[in-house]
Amino acid sequence: MGLSLHLHMRAGNPVKFGIKGGVELTEIRFSGDALNASNRMGFYAGPVVKFTLPVVGLHIDASALYSQRDLKIDGEKLQQKSLLLAGDLRYGLGLSDVLGFFASAGPQLSLNVGDEVFTWKDNGQNNRQYTLQNTMLSFNLGLGVSLLSHLEAGIYYNIPLGKTADFTWEQFTTELKDTSWNRAKSRTNAWHVAVAYYF
Numbered sequence: 220m221g222l223s224l225h226l227h228m229r230a231g232n233p234v235k236f237g238i239k240g241g242v243e244l245t246e247i248r249f250s251g252d253a254l255n256a257s258n259r260m261g262f263y264a265g266p267v268v269k270f271t272l273p274v275v276g277l278h279i280d281a282s283a284l285y286s287q288r289d290l291k292i293d294g295e296k297l298q299q300k301s302l303l304l305a306g307d308l309r310y311g312l313g314l315s316d317v318l319g320f321f322a323s324a325g326p327q328l329s330l331n332v333g334d335e336v337f338t339w340k341d342n343g344q345n346n347r348q349y350t351l352q353n354t355m356l357s358f359n360l361g362l363g364v365s366l367l368s369h370l371e372a373g374i375y376y377n378i379p380l381g382k383t384a385d386f387t388w389e390q391f392t393t394e395l396k397d398t399s400w401n402r403a404k405s406r407t408n409a410w411h412v413a414v415a416y417y418f
């Protein structure tokens with residue numbers, strides 16, 4: 220994933236293909252009222268390609284990753300499936316042909332490929348609905364290490380640039396003796412730990 224700048228010229232293939240995969244920890248935050256959501260795990264995997272540009276050490280990486288993450292909203296377990304299209308700007312420092320370090324930043328477009336709307340009832344038989352965005356733009360920040368020009372490992376933080384989903388719920392108010400609908404927006408930040416291998 221990304222665009223990288225190394226401090227020394229490396230000869231070799233200007234285009235490298237690889238595979239990338241990893242795990243993520245998601246953190247859901249709601250607007251308005253405090254709602255019960257917990258951090259959950261997920262995974263992602265898919266192809267990645269690196270282009271070497273005619274500037275010393277400059278690279279462009281792009282990836283298309285299948286992502287599957289578990290969510291837990293108000294006690295209900297949900298599953299989000301997405302296609303992640305990402306590209307980063309990376310600055311790399313190569314200590315040798317064996318070891319290098321990089322920092323990265325860049326956009327990511329998430330396309331929902333699973334269920335969009337989840338509905339359920341709580342213990343009091345009140346209705347709940349969680350509606351995911353079909354597309355979402357976010358931003359990745361990362362640090363990593365490269366080994367032997369083929370293997371990379373990094374940690375990334377993904378920041379959404381808008382809402383991730385809408386949560387609506389039905390609630391009975393004792394004082395009014397009536398049921399009303401409430402709404403909140405959610406944002407899902409995520410930590411990613413990734414490993415990539417270039418052929």
